[in-house]
Amino acid sequence: MRQVVIIGGGVAGLEAAGFLGKMGHQVVLLEKEKAVGGHVGKWDRLFPNRRQGSEVMDFIRKKMDEKVSIITEAGIKSIDTSPDGYAVVLTNGEAIRADAILLATGFELFDARKKEEYGYGIYDNVITSADLERIFREEGKITTADGQAPQKVAFVHCVGSRDEKAGNVYCSKVCCVTGVKQAIEVKEMMPAAKVYSFYMDIRMFDRHFEELYIEAQQQGITFIRGRLSEVYEDQGKVQCKVEDTLTGKPMKVTVDLLVLLVGFMPSPETKRLAGMLKINIGSDGFVLPIDGHISQNETGVPGIFLAGAVTGPKCIATTLSDARSAALQIDQYLKTK
Amino acid sequence: MRNYDPFVLPFMLGFLFLVVLIIYKFAQWLIRLNMREKVLFRHGMLSRKFLHAGNEVFMESLIHRKMFKANPLLGYMHMSLAFGWFLLIVLGNVESRLHTGAHLNMPYFPIFLKFFVTEKETIPFYGGFTNLMDFLLLMVLSGVFLALIKRMTSRIFGMRRTTNLKVGDKIALITLWLIFPLRLFAESLTAAQHHNGGFMTENVGQFLAAFLPTDQLSYPAWWLYSISLGAFFVAVPFSRYMHIPAEILLIYLRHFGIHSTKVYSSFSELEVYSCSRCGVCIDKCQLHTADIHFNTPTYFFRAIRERSLSGDLTDACLLCDRCTAACPVEINTTAIRIAKRATFSTSFKSDFSYLPANHTRRKADVAYFAGCMTHLTPAIRKAMIAILEHAKVKYHFIDEQGICCGRPLMMTGRLEEAQQLVRKNEALIKGSGARILLLSCPICLKAFREDYHLDIRIMHHSEYICELMDRQILQIPAGTQLFSFHDPCELGRGSGIFDQPRKILSEAGKLVKSKFEKENSFCCGGSLGHTSLSQAQRNIITQEVVNELTKNNPDSLVTACPLCKKTFTRWSEVPVKDIAEIVAEVISLGSTQSDREQNTNSLGIKVHEKQKRK
Numbered sequence A: 001m002r003q004v005v006i007i008g009g010g011v012a013g014l015e016a017a018g019f020l021g022k023m024g025h026q027v028v029l030l031e032k033e034k035a036v037g038g039h040v041g042k043w044d045r046l047f048p049n050r051r052q053g054s055e056v057m058d059f060i061r062k063k064m065d066e067k068v069s070i071i072t073e074a075g076i077k078s079i080d081t082s083p084d085g086y087a088v089v090l091t092n093g094e095a096i097r098a099d100a101i102l103l104a105t106g107f108e109l110f111d112a113r114k115k116e117e118y119g120y121g122i123y124d125n126v127i128t129s130a131d132l133e134r135i136f137r138e139e140g141k142i143t144t145a146d147g148q149a150p151q152k153v154a155f156v157h158c159v160g161s162r163d164e165k166a167g168n169v170y171c172s173k174v175c176c177v178t179g180v181k182q183a184i185e186v187k188e189m190m191p192a193a194k195v196y197s198f199y200m201d202i203r204m205f206d207r208h209f210e211e212l213y214i215e216a217q218q219q220g221i222t223f224i225r226g227r228l229s230e231v232y233e234d235q236g237k238v239q240c241k242v243e244d245t246l247t248g249k250p251m252k253v254t255v256d257l258l259v260l261l262v263g264f265m266p267s268p269e270t271k272r273l274a275g276m277l278k279i280n281i282g283s284d285g286f287v288l289p290i291d292g293h294i295s296q297n298e299t300g301v302p303g304i305f306l307a308g309a310v311t312g313p314k315c316i317a318t319t320l321s322d323a324r325s326a327a328l329q330i331d332q333y334l335k336t337k
Numbered sequence B: 001m002r003n004y005d006p007f008v009l010p011f012m013l014g015f016l017f018l019v020v021l022i023i024y025k026f027a028q029w030l031i032r033l034n035m036r037e038k039v040l041f042r043h044g045m046l047s048r049k050f051l052h053a054g055n056e057v058f059m060e061s062l063i064h065r066k067m068f069k070a071n072p073l074l075g076y077m078h079m080s081l082a083f084g085w086f087l088l089i090v091l092g093n094v095e096s097r098l099h100t101g102a103h104l105n106m107p108y109f110p111i112f113l114k115f116f117v118t119e120k121e122t123i124p125f126y127g128g129f130t131n132l133m134d135f136l137l138l139m140v141l142s143g144v145f146l147a148l149i150k151r152m153t154s155r156i157f158g159m160r161r162t163t164n165l166k167v168g169d170k171i172a173l174i175t176l177w178l179i180f181p182l183r184l185f186a187e188s189l190t191a192a193q194h195h196n197g198g199f200m201t202e203n204v205g206q207f208l209a210a211f212l213p214t215d216q217l218s219y220p221a222w223w224l225y226s227i228s229l230g231a232f233f234v235a236v237p238f239s240r241y242m243h244i245p246a247e248i249l250l251i252y253l254r255h256f257g258i259h260s261t262k263v264y265s266s267f268s269e270l271e272v273y274s275c276s277r278c279g280v281c282i283d284k285c286q287l288h289t290a291d292i293h294f295n296t297p298t299y300f301f302r303a304i305r306e307r308s309l310s311g312d313l314t315d316a317c318l319l320c321d322r323c324t325a326a327c328p329v330e331i332n333t334t335a336i337r338i339a340k341r342a343t344f345s346t347s348f349k350s351d352f353s354y355l356p357a358n359h360t361r362r363k364a365d366v367a368y369f370a371g372c373m374t375h376l377t378p379a380i381r382k383a384m385i386a387i388l389e390h391a392k393v394k395y396h397f398i399d400e401q402g403i404c405c406g407r408p409l410m411m412t413g414r415l416e417e418a419q420q421l422v423r424k425n426e427a428l429i430k431g432s433g434a435r436i437l438l439l440s441c442p443i444c445l446k447a448f449r450e451d452y453h454l455d456i457r458i459m460h461h462s463e464y465i466c467e468l469m470d471r472q473i474l475q476i477p478a479g480t481q482l483f484s485f486h487d488p489c490e491l492g493r494g495s496g497i498f499d500q501p502r503k504i505l506s507e508a509g510k511l512v513k514s515k516f517e518k519e520n521s522f523c524c525g526g527s528l529g530h531t532s533l534s535q536a537q538r539n540i541i542t543q544e545v546v547n548e549l550t551k552n553n554p555d556s557l558v559t560a561c562p563l564c565k566k567t568f569t570r571w572s573e574v575p576v577k578d579i580a581e582i583v584a585e586v587i588s589l590g591s592t593q594s595d596r597e598q599n600t601n602s603l604g605i606k607v608h609e610k611q612k613r614k
């Protein structure tokens, strides 16, 4: 029987594993963390319909059968070519045979500390969208550092994305809709709170996203077009300096909590693996498929395939389709090998 | 005895042309000095400075001492040409005076002495003289030989790039190279007939006589020698060799206390002409990394001289001063760049009325001005406040609202607009009554030191912290962390502060050495000096610098400038910190109150206890 090694146990890797198992292949899934799930495992409710992230995870997991074996806390030492394919050598010395490899190592969150002017890690009341998801999941209520309920909350779009200085010119695609979703959630949780959003432009690219944006406006969330330039915390209050680019005026907004909508970053781990596998990286740092239109999952290196956010920012639905498409391609490849 | 021949005419005409032109140029430069500079000039001419300047002219224009320091081989090349030629002229003069007994000879006479004087007996110590002259000629020829090699392969000189020459320079260069081989040729041919040569010309003459009709060739050779000299003199004003007379005047004016300013002046023009296009600055420029070439002072100054300067060329510079620090002529390239930018930059209607009126709040000894860059790196601001609080300094944070120091505007040549900010800040600082202006940003430091009129101490926080340490107001416990330190352009080369940050870091941990430190440190790539550089080009520069500075695996990459910190942070895998952050992390709470009481006023420390007791 043919064996496929999947690197990365986020939704992309898991979905592909389930499908490949059903197609009759042996699958070994390597996950570097203690548990699979990737980023989606950390989110509370998902856009656009605010169903629980765990529901999606359960749905994906259910598809997996005994053909899939999962190794967690797996570190990859090297990937060697062998006459009949590849051997993935783990840091514990174990070598796993692979007829094909699927790279599904996803993304990393932009480290908001690299945008020092926004004060993440310096000021107590500046958090990221990922922190807010954790707060929703684990704490169920939002407080400022001194335990008070915030009366004013602001969201900042494009933190670490569309920002040449931060080294990332691309749009992370999902942070706009995430920010809008989270703004509604905050407003619902604390109807008296004032909620702002500082954006460059709102990118609502997919089905039902625009409706979410309209809902947010109806709920009274204030959208201000302008880039946040700097933040100053004084006695627990976060002062934001922004230029309103619609009215052309510099303005100051003082809030109790500032949420930074962090974007996608290519992970250094992926870069290392790409080097071992001799596959190409784009100027944005994400892995390059052989063709952006017609071969999204192929790399040009025989037997090496791609799925999910490893090739750039994606939402879950796109990630899952991409994973299934990769499974199909791998199945074809193994049949003709 | 003959003392004239028509072949001297090309030399004489060229010589007269050059002398008249130099007098004209010098007069022009001097007349255009402003009133203050003219006074300095007049005073200088009658003071000891005149002698000091003469000494420097000797050391620099003839011996090329600084060039020797920068690059010994290049130094020898310049020295052998300049000093060798100079000695040839001096000795030739002595010889010719001994010969004629007159005090003044025609200028050509010593140059062509061997043609006119063929009987050795007429000059005392003839043998000694002629051998010495041969030796000097050999020395000059070795310089010419090196120059030839440098043109062919500059790598031998440790230079990756050498100056790209234009027509005027090429003509001058070729005629210059021809002068000395032709002199050797002419003197040797004459020596073959009259045996009046030294160890070299005599032997070369004998050798040539073996297969050449020396008696027919010697006269044409003197013509050629004279033509090459004349042609070179005519080419000088149109070539880089104008730097030779210009540099002499420059050295005098500098000794008299005249310096370049941000306004393009007659003195700036003189500096431009003093550039020898030696090319030392070329390799220093990091813009090559971003694939930008022909931007360095060499080319910038040439474009000014040729009146072909473009806005793009003026802009193509980080104002990092790496080249300035290496320039053997010590031309203030940055000041000239800024001055020229003023002629290209479009002024805009600036309105800073939205800035807060200066509120004279509580008085304090230290006025802390963080600067707008520090407002973008709040960790530095937070660390500084922690240090000031810890040391119980009586300070006043004067730019909490964030006002620009004006230097970014100055760098783009917008001097008028910058003045508005300068006036605003001066009022603010004077109103605070402080005795120390404390800054976190070296860009501000340079502006406050150079462009403001303030009667108080202006200190960067690295200097201030160091002083607090010296007075044992701040104690830094010895640590084991490994630091790599980056000298910010405006702090190091710009303000000469190299030691204080190193002292602080060596107390707090261990400092790794780098090839690129102090005068030779890099620009981080974030410079405000170059407004049209693309982010992608900046990133390439920054990545190269970060790789170099973190290759010893330090625990942190430390700098002392908010802009450098911001620029590095994106690309460094090692944490990037300002020196203030390092200090804030490690300061001990151990310093005792009594220590502080002794060290009060000059650092602005509040003397709580004593005052209360009184």
Ligand SMILES: Cc1cc2nc3c(=O)[nH]c(=O)nc-3n(C[C@H](O)[C@H](O)[C@H](O)COP(=O)(O)OP(=O)(O)OC[C@H]3O[C@@H](n4cnc5c(N)ncnc54)[C@H](O)[C@@H]3O)c2cc1C
Residues within 6 Å of the ligand: A007, A008, A009, A010, A011, A012, A013, A030, A031, A032, A033, A036, A037, A038, A039, A040, A043, A045, A046, A047, A048, A074, A076, A104, A105, A106, A107, A108, A109, A129, A130, A174, A178, A262, A263, A264, A267, A269, A270, A273, A307, A308, A309, A310, A314, A315, A316, A317, A319
């Ligand atoms: C704040 C935020 C909120 C979001 N909310 C939504 C939402 O509501 N709805 C939606 O549709 N999308 C949402 N997304 C997008 C969603 O998170 C992604 O589409 C999804 O995570 C992509 O899955 P993936 O498997 O490709 O990558 P990841 O989720 O990043 O998973 C990659 C996995 O690979 C593992 N891995 C990485 N390197 C290695 C290695 N070398 N060896 C072994 N394992 C490795 C990682 O540990 C991880 O488990 C959100 C994104 C963000 C940033």
Ligand code: SF4
Residues within 6 Å of the ligand: A157, A158, A159, A161, A162, A170, A171, A172, A173, A174, A175, A176, A177, A201, A202, A203, A261, A263
């Ligand atoms: S999705 Fe929105 S917030 Fe995210 S990078 Fe794109 S424009 Fe910016």
Ligand code: SF4
Residues within 6 Å of the ligand: B274, B275, B276, B277, B278, B279, B280, B281, B282, B297, B298, B326, B327, B328, B329, B330, B331, B333
């Ligand atoms: S600016 Fe200085 S270093 Fe550069 S070519 Fe001129 S003299 Fe040489």
Ligand code: SF4
Residues within 6 Å of the ligand: B284, B285, B286, B287, B295, B296, B297, B316, B317, B318, B319, B320, B321, B322, B323, B324
């Ligand atoms: S100042 Fe710096 S950037 Fe400008 S020419 Fe000199 S070395 Fe290059």
